[in-house]
Each structure stands twice: as C-alpha cells, then as structure tokens.
Amino acid sequence: MTSKDLADLIFPNIDKTIEDYEKMYPERDLEEGAKVTRFAPSPTGFMHIGNFLSAVIDYVLAKNSKGVFYLRNEDTDKTREVENAVSSIMKILSTYDLYPDEYEFQEETKGNYGPYIQSERKEIYHAFIKHLIEIGRAYPCFCTRETLEEQRKNQEMDKERTGYYGDYAFCRSLTIEEQIEKIKAGVPYVIRFKSSGDFEKKFIFDDLVKGRIELPENDQDVPIMKSDNQLPTYHFAHLVDDHLMRTTHVVRGEEWLSSVPLHIDLFRSFGFRPPKYIHIPLIMKKDEETGNARKISKRKDKEASMSYYEEKGYPTYAVIEAIMTIANSNYEEWHQAHPEKDFTDFPFSPKKMSSSGAYFDLEKLDNISKNYISRLTKEEVYNGVLSWAKKYDADFCKHLEDEKEKSLAIFNIEREQKKPRKDYINWSSIKSQVSYFYEDYFYEDKEKTYQELEEVENVELLKEYASTYQDYPTENEWFEAMKQFAITHQFAPSPKMYQEDPTLYQGHVGMICEALRRVITGRKETPNLFQILAILGKDELQKRIQFYQDYINQ
C-alpha cells in the first residue's frame, strides 16, 4: 500500500492533476507591475468597515497598476452563510463604484479564472489535496472533536503549547494500512497538512505594511479539509485560489499575520511562489466603558457596518475619502493638490500605512462630508437628498418632488459664492435644517414650530415691515430698505450706532431682523435672511407673521 492508494481511496473520481489546472489558469498576461487583487468576503450578509477598507485598497492597488480586481465568494462555512449576502455585498461595492473586473454573476464580466465561488471549486481543491496526500504532505485525521478538546486541556494543564503538532499529532503516525482501514470502516476524518516547520526556528518574511516580521515556523498540522462537507478550510482555499487566480497581492486584516508561516509553508509544499502580503491594521474604537481601544464591533458599534453610512446619507465620496485617509494619511493633501483626479489614481503606498490600529473618526467624516457637499451644485445636492429620501423618508421625498423649484432654491442658499456655506453634513440631516421652508411642516403644529423661542415683541412692527416688503434684486438693496425701515421707526441702522448711545433708539436694525427671523422660521439660527425672504415671498411672509400672532394670542 502506498500513499497513492490512500489518495485514490479518498478521491476516487479526481483525475485532473495540478499541471492540468496550471494550464487551465495560466499566468495572466498583464503589463509589468500590474497587481491582481481580490475582495474575498464570506457571505454573512454584513459588510464591516474593515472589510470595506481592504476592498478599497484592493481596488486602488489594481486600478493604479492596470491590474485586475476580482471578487471571490468565500462560502466554505455553510453554517454561517446568509441568503443574498453576495448581492448585498455587490450592492455596497457598486454604491462606491468598486466594480470587480471579474465575478460570477454577470456574463460580460465573468473572468477566466473562475468559478469565483469556493463551494463550486470543490473538485479543484480535491485535486490539490490528493496531490498533497500522494507526496506525503497531507493525511487523514480521525481524532474526534472531543479527543482534541481533551488534549488541548491536558496541554494547558501541563503548560504545553496547545495544538496538533509533534507527538501530539497522533494521526500523523498512523500507517497507510491503518488509515485505509479506518476510512473503509466509515470513520469520519479531516485532512491535515503535514507541516514541515520547527517551532524553535524563526521564519522571516516581509509584509508590505509591517515590514520584516519574524515568527516561529509553523509546526501545526492544521486541517485543510473539513469532514462534513469536504470543503477546504480558509488556509487551503487561500493557497489554491490565490495561486490559480494568480493573485499577486493579498490584502487582509492583521488578524491573519500570525498564520503567514503556515500559508507560505503551504505554498512551498507545491513549489508555488506566495503572493505579497498586505496586512492592514484593524479599525479600532475607543470603548466607552474601559477607555481602551478595541476592535470595532458589529454588535456594539453602529458605524462598524457600511449600511450605517448609507442610512445616514453620507455622500459616497466622503466615505471613500475618510477611508482613504486611514489607508494613507496624506490622501487629503494629495486630493487637494489634484482635485480633478479620481481616488483610484492615488499612489497608495502600503509602507506609508500606519501599522497600528486606526480609529475611524466620525467627526472627521462629518467634516469631509460637509466640505464635499458645500462644493456641489444645487442640482447635485437636490439629487443626493432626493435619492436618499426615496429610500428613507417618503414624506420628505414627496415634498422634494412636489416643490422641486423651491427645494433647489433652498439648497442654493449661500451656495454660488466663493466660500459656500457648509452646514449640510449628510443627506439625512438636511430635512431638519430646511423643514421650515415647507408650509406643511411649518404650519403643522404651532407649539412645535415655536417651542424653542422666547416671545418676540414688536409683532405689529413686523407686520408693517411685511406690508412694505417687495422682491429686491440684490441683498444690498434689501438691506438698505431694511435700514430705512428701521430709521423711520427709531431703530438705529447699525448696531454700532445703537451701542454708541442706546437712549436715542428703540433698538437697531439687527433686532428687527432677528425678530423677523424667529417669527418666520421658528428658529434663532438660520442661513441668510435675505435669501429666505426671497424664497418665501411677500404673501407667505405676511401669513407667517399672522400665524405667529395667532400663536401668542391664543
């Protein structure tokens, strides 16, 4: 009996060889230096911001070098799989214009290196495992979970390193006859990789972010194929897929760093050249309770999920910029210097990436987003809010559509000028900032509209002002008229004059403006009053003053 017999017994129907697959998936014909990257999520239906970071980096790396960015569905753990997970991932990627060059679900972009769904690659994995068994680098292991658990406890008690290695790798020393016998008897088994490392020896490799890393060589005989569904574990799928799909750069979270010696051992067992590794820092968050940094968690932190940014209505570009800033902190500077360039043109450098965990700063995001929205045209803002409202606020959406011209005018307040107003943080925040413009919201509930204001005096004066109000072509003319109105009612035309001798006046022009602002908007703080008046118009102005009077007289 030889290892060949064992391999044939385990995989009787596998007849393709490694060479066959090498021919089927040849080296990619790309320009010198082109990078092939992949985004390889497991279909849990949840897009973590850390995953997104790696997707963005993958994308930039590929685009930057005229390479290929592909999507691979890592669905080897069928117990965690969620329905439609991949389509929701695709949706997020496309929201941010991160279209994979290759993936399974669309004919025109289906690449030549598929299938891109791991559960459909079983045969390929089996061929590779079969080869490993034949050359004596893999073996079936019949240990039950219970015995392994027990062994681990014993190791802990003896203060030994835990795991399946050395003398603890019990099934490693089974003879081929014994192995065949057990398989024929139907004993369940996993396939383990026969490691070649020595834990006492140092293994040195270069990570593109972290630089040179020294780790112990791998001496663990890790499972590479599961017993129940015969699918590979992550480690083995990584080897087979990234080799056959000709990935040049593997971008993943730093939680994988310590398994690199295993992965490289795996690559070497086939004589393959391992890809370059880019282990990116985890995205952290300050824990409220302990004050310590901790990995951002999908259960506790709403901002861990990419869906948060969509619900809040952050413009996609703002999110990209915030993410790119984590990737390389000089991104903002670069983008300011090259405003016409796309983020994919950014010369991302793994070396420049911080190697410690980064906080994703929501305040910074707000700032980026604010600046970004301030640079948009009124139409762009309108479309942004509208498409957000379509999904999340049907009522507001209706107002936007029914009163489109007015809405455009609102969004244009203090916009078409050198330094545009910056007060919209994201699409979801806009409604509350502009609601008073819309009659339905303004007149909905007197108490609510005026709840935050102390009483405004001089309502009669405002009424009189309203009767003289007309459409002024410029702000200057409006304010001149306002000053004139102030003077005829013994108000100073400027606060300075009033302050010089308050006894001469009833007040100053600003006080009238303030009163007016409060009465017609229900707020103390608003944008430019002239532009608000221009949008509302004389009739509405008078109506609102009357509304206020009814409110205080009731």
Added chain:
RNA sequence: GGCCAGUUGGUGAAGUGGCUUAACACACUGCCCUUUCACGGCAGCAUUCACGGAUUCGAAUUCCGUACUGGUCACCA
C-alpha cells in the same frame, strides 16, 4: 500563559540620526468680521514623542529592559 505587533497632542497622524523651538487635518478655546448661524481671517492648543537605561558630539528616530494596548493560539473566515 506562549508567540507576534504596536505605543508621537483630545483625535487621525507626518516624521527613518542633526533643516523639528515635532508638519498637516479634525476637534477645542479666544479674538476679529457680522442682522443670527455658518463661512472666512487671526491667535492659542505636545519645551516633547509610554517609561527606564544604553549607543552617539547629537535620538521621536538605533539597541536593551519594563509597562500598557492589540492580534493570534477552531473542522470561522
């Protein structure tokens, strides 16, 4: 616990032996502008780079130790 990595202001960070009396951005504070808010302008915000020691004419930058934080040690990725 073993192994690995990280530690620069409130935050993200630049910085790889002298040009650093530590860049930039966010946040914060004060003043100015101003009919409110926002914008904008000006000013302030780490005499110091977790701590201790060593190397050096010279260290945030090199080395050693300590502390703290994170990662990893699954038939999960």
